Amino acid sequence: MKHLFFIHSHTLFLTSIGVVDYLNLPHKDVLFVYSRNYKTTIPTDIESVDISNQMEDTFYIMLSWSRRNFFYNKKIRDDLVSFFDDFVQEHTSGRAYRLYIPHLQHHAFQIMATNPRCDEIFFIQEGGRAMIPLQTGKISFLNAVYNKLILHNDSRVWKCSNWFPNEHTPYSRPVKAFAFDKDYFCDAPEQTILVKWPHIPISVSIDEQRPFFLLEGAVELGQVEGNLYNNAVKVLINEFAESKNYIKFHPAQKAEARHLILNMFKEKKCEVEELPMDIPFELIVVNFHNLKLYGFGTSLLFYGKSFGHHVVSRENLLMKSKRYRIYSKGLAKL
Incomplete structure (x- = not known):
């Protein structure tokens, strides 16, 4: 039996390692499939392959509701089904x-799940913040119409905005889930199995007494206005900054935005150390205890809560933005 793990983030990587350890899977029977150009510096002897381009192509094949594009999309869809079926054949040697x-x-996951050689699927926790409206198998009326009239109830792919299958989807069996937070998948899985992240040493010295300010790329991702976000950061710093602090920026945050925020600490006459991007913060919450974590709605705060750290969210400061209220509707709150 081959075990295929799809990974595009540090969280998925660490949770996957936890699943491999929990199930005591022989590493020779495991394949890590990377996408979104994910790379890790964490050593592992598990075989891996990157199919970022094909995963991205699959993501876009059915974004259009236009019937005019149906035949064009069908050709792309058929080509991608063939790609993933060939991928399975190559990396499983025809085994289940x-x-x-x-x-x-994601349509790539649907194609892989409906391959005749797929024995069973499992969900693994990919983030820290539960997206509650998606934790269901219910398909909206519009998606159901699209699946029937446009896709003609295709046996390999279907259009949905929810995460779980139901009795009418091509993959229709109940799903078990692996998670490090028992509440992440709500009550949607048949069973949620808790796993632990590995303790992997990190090459950075951490003073556990300093506060950590954990930010997200909300402005760059269009979730909130820049001025409002910066004002909220200033309030957060004024309320919780100490003489020495750490800050973790989001990769999407630009140099200009980072410089502006770092100057807020200087204005308060506080020292601040920027944590390096190549050190996953997920490893910091695993390796250290009783950290003081401050921020708004980043998943890093939810990781901290899951691992027993002191977490304070001031997301209420961002709720003044209508744009942010729309974005955060249905998301779990701290």
Whole structure:
């Protein structure tokens, strides 16, 4: 039996390692499939392959509701089904396999799940913040119409905005999930199995007494206005900054935005050390205890809460933005 794990983030990587350890899987029977150009500096002897381009192509094949594009999209869809079926054949040598994925919303995951050699699928936790409206198998009326009239109830792919299957989807069996937070998948899985992240040493010295300010790329991702976000950061710093602090920026945050925020600490006459991007903060919450974590709605705060750290969210400061209220509707709150 081959075990295929789809990974595009540090969280998925660490959770996948936790699943491999929990199930005591022989590493020779495991394949890590990377996408979104994910790379890790964490050493592992598990075989890996990157299919970022094909995963991205699959993500876009059915974004259009236009019937005019149906035949064009069908050709692309058929080509991608063939690609993933050939991928399975190559990497499983024709054996049965089990599939470990974050959800069934992505068409690549649907194609892999409906391959005849797929013995069973499992969900693995990919983030820290539960997206509650997606934790269901219910398909909206519009998506159901699209699946029937446009896709003609295709046996390999379907359009949905939810994560779980139901009795009418091409993959229709109940799903078990692996998670490090028992509440992440709500009550949607048949069973949620808790796993532990590995303790991997990190090459950075941490003073556990300093506060950590954990930010997200909300402005760059269009979730909130820049001025409002910066004002909220200033309030956060004024309220919780101490003489020496750490800050963790989001990769999407630009140099200009980072410089502006770092100057807020200087204005308060506080020292601040920027944590390096190549050190996953997920490893910091695993390796240290009783950290003081401050921020708004980043998943890093939810990781901290899951691992017993002192967490304070001032997300209420961002709720003044209508744009942010729309974005955060249905998301779990701290």
